[in-house]
Amino acid sequence: MKKIILLALFSGALFCAKAQNKIDPNTIKDKMQWFADAKLGIFIHTGIYSVNGIGESWSFHNKLISHPDYMKQVKGFTLKNYDPAYWADLVQESGARYSVITTKHHDGVAMYDTKMNNLSSVKATPAKRDMVKPFFEELRKRNIKTGAYFSLIDWTNKDYPGFLKDSSRYKIANDYGRWNKFRSFFQGQIKEISEKFNPDLWWFDGDWEHSAEEWESQKVRQIMLARNPNTIINGRLQGYGDYDTPEQNFPVKRPTFKWWELCMTINDNWGYQPQDQNWKTPYEVITIFVDAVSNGGNLLLDIGPKEDGSIPEQEVHILKELGAWNKRNGEGIFNTVAGIDLGHFYGPTTLSKDSTTLYLFVYGKATGPLLLKGLDNKIESITTVGTGVALTHKVVGKISWSPVPGLVYIDLPESALDQYVTVLKVKLDKPIKLYTGQGGLQ
Incomplete structure (x- = not known):
């Protein structure tokens, strides 16, 4: 997730200004209705970082661990207790109408069977499993919308320029052919995910490192819409998204964005970190959820499974309590307006x-x-x-x-x-x- 110091409360002001010039609001109004009605989604940060219980990607970026030591975690990623049906049951029990899972974080390790390289949960880890496909299948059995998180950044890929524009490998202006090679790579992965899984929602991350022109954001958007014209896209595609995603920080004033979603962790970290015991209580989660909905938004609540695919009991408890409250009081939440x-x-x-x-x-x-x-x-x-x-x-x-x-x-x-x-x-x-x-x- 985005943790740079210059994290604004809402990056969406720029997003909205750009989007108004590039996306016809009338073309997205109808397809956004399910999102507006959904109110609650469950975010799932799963990856090799759960092996040592360290920060996803950012731990090596911030030099808390070396990149080689970070990548050694692929050897411990087993998913021996991964049960996609149980995950989907828990999402359903929470009352959520959609769920977003990490298909690839900034570390470049795909959680599905990518053909673009060998760095995946299928080819590089002892799990030898595609996490995304069975989870999406189980969600759809329960009529829950599917979301694919995808990092535009890939700090492990040798053709990516480097960390936060430090150009540690090369400068784009000096080697545009190499940048084009990387663009072909990440856009190829987006095409794979579109064709394999056909997500209802795309959740991009990392767009801050390059401009819309450098990412070819308009082309990226068309890749997804060509496969599924009804798919919706979050606001982290340099102005080519459909809705805004403030992170962790709750708005004090009602946002002016037509569609928005607060993404927030269930403790203080996105992925599994056993030392982080600062769990939000069910009361705190429910009041945050209610506040988001009353202001016309959604809550995308994050959980971080362990490397074996099991979900910490504290997270299970909170999701179950949230679901029980929704079962009692959902009339005032779902299919309402601000x-x-x-x-x-x-x-x-x-x-x-x-x-x-x-x-x-x-x-x-x-x-x-x-x-x-x-x-x-x-x-x-x-x-x-x-x-x-x-x-x-x-x-x-x-x-x-x-x-x-x-x-x-x-x-x-x-x-x-x-x-x-x-x-x-x-x-x-x-x-x-x-x-x-x-x-x-x-």
């Missing part, structure tokens, strides 16, 4: 697509009365989504001669609270109408 502005309710919200149902999310053990401001609608009913408990409410301060709506106080008893986040369903008489004025005489 909610109302924060000033109307001091917490996350979503809306049904017809805007006649407002969902309010209450974190932790907060009880009523809860305050809802500026609602210019008649409330038909308020219930808890998880249990169906009917709640009472009171309108305060509504003056007969003023168009300004009163304040709605909702009584939420402790007995109706969810273990993590309680979801209230506010059924309205018509599509939501909000007062946004300054009060006083109108």
Whole structure:
């Protein structure tokens, strides 16, 4: 994953500006609908770095380990306990609608049977297995969308210029033929993945090292769309993607991007690192997830399997708890749209697509009365989504001669609270109408 110091909260501002000039929004609106409805994806960082439990690719880049010692890990990558059906079951149980797996990280080791070289889990490791093919097959059996992570960077490939433009091998301007050779290589791998697996989604990484012209981003995009016109592409293709992917850092203000996804680890690292025990709690993951959805985005939550293909028990626990919460409260999450502005309710919200149902999310053990401001609608009913408990409410301060709506106080008893986040369903008489004025005489 991208860990350079100059990591902006959103690289997408540049992405959006470029994309508007190069991609017709009308051509991607329909195919993006499943993504907009999906809300939750599971990211899987799997590779030889799990053998020693060190940073994926960046550990040798940052000189924490030599490149030869890093690459020796191929000898310990066994996948002896890899069960793609179990992985897919766990993704499904979490409530996720899509999953993205690393087909190749910056270290250049492919997790599928590439024909472009011999550096793969099939040819270079004792596992001798293609990880991607059986996992995609199991996902599709469960009607879960498939995503392929692919690093444009390949720091092991002898025809790649070097690390972060240091030109340790050569400068592109001095040897364009060698750069063309590398471009043929990585584009050949993209063609392989397209033809072998036909991903619903492409998740690129590493585009910051070169320009769109150097990567031939437009050509790369067309390679994928030629195979599958409905595939969607993340925003790390130098302006030729369909949606933005802020990493780890959560937006404070609602993003202006039409489609976006927060990619975030379940502890502090992307791949398996046994020394990292800073696990996010189920409560923390659920509240982050709710916040993303309420702001019109998705959460792509990452897990890092061990070298034998097993998944750490802490990750299994968190995914199961997330899934149980989704099973209780998913009505307020899936197939909804971003909610109302924060000033109307001091917490996350979503809306049904017809805007006649407002969902309010209450974190932790907060009880009523809860305050809802500026609602210019008649409330038909308020219930808890998880249990169906009917709640009472009171309108305060509504003056007969003023168009300004009163304040709605909702009584939420402790007995109706969810273990993590309680979801209230506010059924309205018509599509939501909000007062946004300054009060006083109108």
